[in-house]
Amino acid sequence: MLLNLHKNALNLTFTAKCAAYAEVAAYVLGTAGSEHDRQTPPHKKACELRLGLQRNLHATQAQLIVPAGFRLAGVAPALENSGGERVTLAGKSTALRFISRLVAPALYAALPSVRRAAVDEALDLVRVASTDVTAYSATASAASAHSTIATNKLALLARLTAATPPPANRSAVTLADLAVWDLARSITPPSQLNNSSQPNDAKVDEANAWVAAFEANVPLLRDAAALVDRTLATAYVLDEFRFDIAKELVRVIASPNHNEDVIFPLIENKYPKDGGSGEFVVAVPRLKLPGISADVIAKNLESKFTPDARFTSIKADGVFLKFVYNPAYLRDRLIPRVLSQAETYGQNSSGYGKVSLVEFSSPNIAKPFHVGHLRSTIIGNFIENTLRANGWTTVTINYLGDWGKQYGLLAVGYNKYGHAAKLEADPIRHLFEVYVAINNDASEDASIHDDARNYFARMEEGDPVSLELWQKFVDLSIVKYREIYSRVNVGFDVYSGESKYSAKLMRGVVDRLKELDLLKLDQGAQIVDLNAYKLGGAIIEKSNGGMMYLSRDVAAAIARQKEYKFDNMVYVVGAQQDFHFKQLFKILELMGLPWAEKCQHVNFGMIKSKDGNMSTRKGTVVFLEDILDAVQESMLAVMKKNEAKFAQIVNPTAVADTIGITGIMIQDMGARRNKDYEFNWDRMLAFEGDTGPYLQYAHTRLCSIERKADFEVGPHVNVSVLTEPVAAALVDCIAMYPDVVREAGVQLEPCTIVSYAFRLSHAVSNCVEALYVMNQPQEIAAARLALYKAARITLGNALRALGIVPLERM
Template structure:
């Protein structure tokens, strides 16, 4: 395994992550960081600061996440674990000590004590009385150890930043405080810059969460329950109708004493409407809530347009690292359609985790070691042809592999030859390793080519050959298993008896001293944790290997490693042909490259039927290839991943119905509307003309995308994104039948074009989450 970090992981370790809510807007924390860039200090600008929102809009405290291995530029990554610092004072002190000591750490002890007192006063200013006391002191700030912004030099401390933060969030309560804030930002422009960064993040608040928060506050007032408890209980209703409401809450989940149905009626009677909430109604044990949809409309579209490709993203995974192992084909075999599922599901998981704020490291753990290489070598020595190998190495090796397997079925002695050849490889035989390396190198070149076509890349290529029986990391694991009295000798092999866990007997080391797959996987997991200190590690492998991963995770648990629970097997069903399951050994395999070429040719033929449109496409081969790949991927990811499915050519290539080409058509149609509109969307658009039911349905669908991203980040089911993309496309189609842009009054045309652009952005983001390149023309 490579010892160097990926670029993304290096950036992750060199960045602090700061998450906050509108209630805990992190003005002081960001200001401390921004001031460090302009301060005269040896540590200036030596790390980045990522900003994001906490999901709980009522969260009273910010969170500063220091990632595992954090380091400043010019230093080596540390070996420390991830740390979460909660609260404005704690976070600000940390940033000051790390980057801006002049704000706190380098002050004299008596001044530090005064700063500490101010930080405590600000933290405790949770009611109007305490808040007003602090704001009143800003009439004469120097009397209370705060700076006078009209005088030089301006020696800011954390106390100034904390009070500035508090006063900024409570404007118009005290005239002197407002004047002090304005003067301070004029004297220290860095503060204004920090405030702008925080405000920019606050402007990305999920619109539906704003309504949830409004509902939460009112229910907290009525019941006395905590807002942090109520917020996740408020559910969005989709699709909406007049009877179901826009949001609902299951009263039993509130755990209030008494009859849930009676409590629902009581909540209805006490609930006060607001500018956001129009009405509520008890319905059995549910409380249904209706909102003022014009506010949703007016807030949603500008935010989608401003966020662009970032719309839907969140910071729930800030400071965390996920290792995602997927694809992992066997070297010297073709990349057939049976490998497709792990590849595109793994790529989807990477994209989804990144959209949820995680840092990802993708690993292609190649099957590049084992007796099968001895078998392939024996076959090549019997049936290999150098000319054929040079002409098409992957197909030739595949033909050889199928032939030798067929012969070995009739002649078991061939397996003995294969084991002997592999033994020479493990012993380091030059000739044996030379042929192995040739097969490996030829295969990797071909794999990279195919991965490029399906829009997939990897941070790291590893493989079973990195964990051979004689390698130290493997021997260390074997010794630890022995020390724990887990490893037992059984007929010459080293095994772990896990029958008490209903997992049978796991063979770790064969009689000849060679490592089984399971032993290598244990060693690989241990090394990965040492290297990456991951917060979770996901194996994207077919459900046929469920038992293998249950054994692997149980062994890690029995070894006492605390991170065993962070390992996850994301399984999936098989792709079947009409004749049954595809199998390399039988030779009944559909080559993915052949399928890609075939769908590309088919799409080109379809595109050429419309000569006018075809002439407008700059790169028709690329477009045809992308449409074909979209068809393949949507067919694969359209159902829950644990289900088997039949590979259906006709379905995959169809433009009608819920297919990949239909989604690309929906996206290109929206792009066409923008091109043909003949005007740019104004900076400020009045959304009031969007009153039609079809527009409301489309806006509701656009609004729910951030919820879908968050849910999928937990479920890791690509079909949820696929289903959402079709719902959105259908809503777009319904609008396009009724709501035209061309030849409409300017105010109507602008509002509709803005809505269609927001839909195009959202659909494009959904396609990219699936690993699909959205097309502008087709």
């Protein structure tokens, strides 16, 4: 269901400069209000239009991403993307035509040819009128180019609106009407209708009158515009600062080689060391401007800037040009947006239209889910959360170890030591006991291994009796796994396993490798020689004909690409398997599979124990469930020490469980994932210092402030009275969160979010100690409450990104 939803979702991204009013209106006119639309729940509609904002806020083209395998019943095959890759349509006319043909053919495809020709002419005129300012930069200043474009747009609008009256109703609308309406709104958005700085006020009034009449006749247009405006309101405030800087640098440099797209990536900002001193930095040498030296060029550029409401100072510092933004300007724009966006604050649409498979956890059936499995589970869950926050469609896979001779050994052991009642009550623990017992027996009686091989051979041959017992082991184990995963707030879209990739599929891999002349015999085994890549010989088939794990992974990767058409596939597996994945990815590459480069191994270090290594066969392993239970009990004991607070908690056992799990997860994810760490019980439970309980305390403290206030605050609250340095420091920190989400989406390092959460919590603590809400004048109390609510939203989002449930009381 998840993938079907993705395949039937059109992903439209746009910017303030190419606001997609016409594109969204075409979709709304084609679907909204129809009988089918009223009767069909959203998740079952023929297709869904998802709206997102491009990071390049000055881009002049909309992008419509059509996912791989896109299907829509009743649509001509030419409009379906049934190929192997997603399709990206760039440009307003292209996206508009596609959407109209897809869901509203009456807007274009159903028109007579003569009428279509007239519509085409209008669309072309609108496109030319929307030419980017960079087309003029070689012959005129940016300011004059903007003025020229605005004048051209208005002249065209006057011509088009004079020739065509607003359509009388929905059925009379064509693409040309939508394009003109879109152009008019881009020149005179509702927020600027009374702005006297608009050129040619008489023509602006005419355009506004035409738009008003059109929207009055076709009210659905207002719905479409509202969807676009809501998306535009999610613009990342610091990106707006960056683009303001880019625009000003284009103005002062006045070179055809330096447009906004070139300059924007050169603008960097680091976390400010002190509150209220946030700055952006441009390394002048990277601008590649002619001159004596970079520091002289920096001074020259500085002289051409004048501080304004956005930037308190613009100064040359050696070879750097520093822009210090106005904390009040940031505050007034940031807090309302955070309050409005709530749990979506920090998200972006950079991954729109793309599918990521994330394989993680992957325990072996009948073996304990121990603390060693924890790292893959929580890191994989974090990666999935982070990719979704960056706009990706994700599919999570738990690739269970459920096949091989060891399951023959387990079956032999169960027939000797198994108890049906124990298996039903706690399948993983009982099967583990059986596995340890039969391994002890096998160490003294080698014939047990022969029995196990024979049993597994019957499984591979499809013997129903042998498979029935194996399937029971698998099914009961998955039920227990789900219970454990729910405690750490983890879920999976797909439970798969090694058994899914049969000997026949692996034999197909071997045959294909032979066809490509990639296999060679080495001491009777079939290998892929990777010595040229310093990866040794990758064994595919043993000398006795048995298939190696590598052949199964190749078969699995090929099958997944065929099924999901993924844009990347992430394997979250310990660093001990680095070599294995290097061999796997190189084999896929040598097989000529273009998507091999989309496969990624995200590794991590080991959890060290003071008690030494844990062994499954010897039975010395500690079950994760036992650790979680012990942590829960310890947290309950701590919470009971404060009887007054404990009495206010509705479900203290669940709260203690969440705090304990938070402690475990933060200890695990606090450092870079490739590092080993020692499982430290005392630190994990501590409320002092940078620990999980401290983060939960910071969140519940903010919730408490909101509860105790006798009023609510919304996005329109006046926050201008927040002038204190500690408030500016907290605003700065809140503003950084979207950047942190982007960075985490690239680096896939949980510590990126963890470090940010602590930084934010420290800023909150400093602020709460100095700025009270209770017993303050209403204007001050409301502004401070808004700040704390924005901080609570942001901290909660950071915790959720880590897979942690934020608590409201503790």
